[in-house]
Amino acid sequence: MSLQHAILGLLSYEPMSGYDMKSFLDNSINFFWSAQLSQIYRDLGTLEKKGCVSFHIDAQEGRPDRKVYQITPEGEKAFHDWLQKFPTALSSAVRDEFSVRIFFGSRIPKEELGFQLRRFIKEQQEQISSFAYVKKVVESYSKSISAPEEELYWKLLLNRSNSVAQTLIKWAEESIQELENIDKDQRKD
């Protein structure tokens, strides 16, 4: 799986510029796949060389011309081939720096850890409130491309991110408690 598959998938809905793609990505797929603009432009170039996408230029006044990409039949084939091949392991490797830091938690002052855990909770809460906004974007987008069925799947994923965020908040709160209790126990000794 690479960004290129996601790009082909997005272009299968409608033609888009790299810039459009970035802003769409940022409030949709972003919760489980992210991309830098520079990477999008590069991958669009690669896909074009492979014949998976083509583009036309929309001239604009006062600002740079838009390069609007669209998927080609070859691109559609490549995308469907990918869709059909589920990987052997469904859960991809997680790379979570925050967890690595907790792993080495004994080297960090307890107050600092507590502070960071509270910061983590805040971040998760902010994510949760952003989901309400994303829900609206998703609803209006699925209507604009007249793909009502998509809404169902996108909402499944919003549910997922939401539940995971809630779980993480609960975990962080319990962890703060545990750290504080141990601190008290040690002071008793």
Add this chain to the structure above:
Amino acid sequence: MSLQHAILGLLSYEPMSGYDMKSFLDNSINFFWSAQLSQIYRDLGTLEKKGCVSFHIDAQEGRPDRKVYQITPEGEKAFHDWLQKFPTALSSAVRDEFSVRIFFGSRIPKEELGFQLRRFIKEQQEQISSFAYVKKVVESYSKSISAPEEELYWKLLLNRSNSVAQTLIKWAEESIQELENIDKDQRKD
């Protein structure tokens, strides 16, 4: 954050060979950070060039000699510098192929999606049962390196992975239900 920080952290407990590291990683940190053996060897080489680790050779008969790495004072400094600098955003970018596939779920036959979701549930259940084993590894390891405090943090992370896995199972079960209900509704029309 890169694998190099994790390597330094592990070496701060005790000297290890690249091979040791891989097997330790595979049933500990693996749930939130993974690594290929080839990457470990390469990063050990880089760290050695930087002066963060040194090594000695343990000759063995009948099998290749062990190259046992240990952390240097420079390495310890680098590790502590990293520990002190928490990143601006605590939740790292997620890259989850399975979610991307669900995102394009409308292009996959419903039965196939159901099958993959059930496979996903099974995988998560297997992970959960592996946690019991990891718990034991962690307990005996923290004793062997006489670092009893580590156990606390490692168990916090096991709790976390456990809760997230449980949440994902519940989500997948509910999603299967939703998909089946919609199927029934459509057949009624």
Add this chain to the structure above:
DNA sequence: GAATTCATGTAACTTGTTACATGATTTA
């Protein structure tokens, strides 16, 4: 007799990030 474990690595490739460059228009 076949597969797994132990133990090392290199090379080529793919993917992702960061920094740099340009420049008009719009909003605060």
Add this chain to the structure above:
DNA sequence: TAAATCATGTAACAAGTTACATGAATTC
């Protein structure tokens, strides 16, 4: 007047994956 938005990209770098190579000892 400073910052954000629109819109394109390149270059250098960092990080991760896959394929290849070797070979004895042990377990099934």
